[in-house]
Amino acid sequence: MFIPYGRQTIDEDDIQAVCEVLRSDYLTTGPKISEFEKTVAEYVGAKYAIAVSNGTAALHVACLAAGIGEGDEVITTPITFAASANCVLYCGGTPVFADIDAKTYNIDPDDIKRKITSKTKAIIPVHLTGQPCDLDAIHTIADEYNLIVIEDAAHALGAEYKGKKIGALSHMTEFSFHPVKHITTGEGGMVTTNDEKLYERLKLYRTHGITREESLMLNNNEGGWYYEQIELGYNYRITDFQCALGISQMKKINKFVERRREIAAEYDKAFAKVEGIITPYQAEGCKNSYHLYAIQVTNMPRKEAYDKLRAAGLGVNVHYIPVHKHPYYQKNGYSDVCCPSAEALYSRLISLPMYPLLTDEEIEYVIKTVKGLGGL
């Protein structure tokens, strides 16, 4: 038996949807792209959405659209996938790590404030596991210092902050459609925004910096064939068959999130009184969409717990190694970063299996195995 920590849910209707596009005229730059964008934008309540080739590309174009470049500092959390900080480096900017709130695992607004300098241009909060960050506090700081907020919501499709879906609450929000995330397109990502100007820039950076819109052209439009490259962009397009999969998956998003929350409730109940386990904190007014269910192991070394759970067939994992601890960051000026809460949390974290297809029997096995750990 092996139960992974996460996996996709693909049904026959998903397969049908992809096959239909494969038989159609457009494999890429066809009608499924905007249909998928519209579906996600409507779901999260945003005016605009841009689908791209993956979540990392989404973060990159969001940083470009925000105008991040050399000399700019961007504050993010160390407890995240490296892409949340790498996207700043891609633009020539400097990621700055603020420590986390030990209770929520998310970036601590007080430490954001301490890390602000005259060079700070943006904040990239990450809704770790699907638990929304303290957005009110983050927006207050952003307003005060005139900063752009790009939410990394790779974990948070379907999550809610004070009754509103994550996806339209900041300047831009990024989603990922990697198979372990809430919905999948294989690889895929999206940026949502309510700002038309940002939307236009995002579109440019997705396709080489090329435009066919006359209003954006710097020279005279020479004719029907004519287009202009006005920025240095990329080919970050997603295909139509991927978007067909995304549209089909979005029909089930409420079911997916519901099932994840059900599983989390089972785990919460089972581990509430188990000594040596801290279950995830529930932030008030927030709805966690549980991309991950991460516990803290407090009375045995995490490695011992990890090895035992793996040996029992649980594909547990650790999310994440603090970004500044990676050798690339260590040798590029981050060796004296001080984020004690992040490092303490990292030493105790374990992600348990969490995905909609987990059966009740599998959940029971996870609970029994975790409870049965010697010393836990």
Ligand SMILES: *Cc1c(COP(=O)(O)O)cnc(C)c1O
């Ligand atoms: C998955 C993920 C991303 C984007 O990943 P892609 O694999 O490029 O889609 C970004 N940030 C976080 C926190 C993630 O978990």
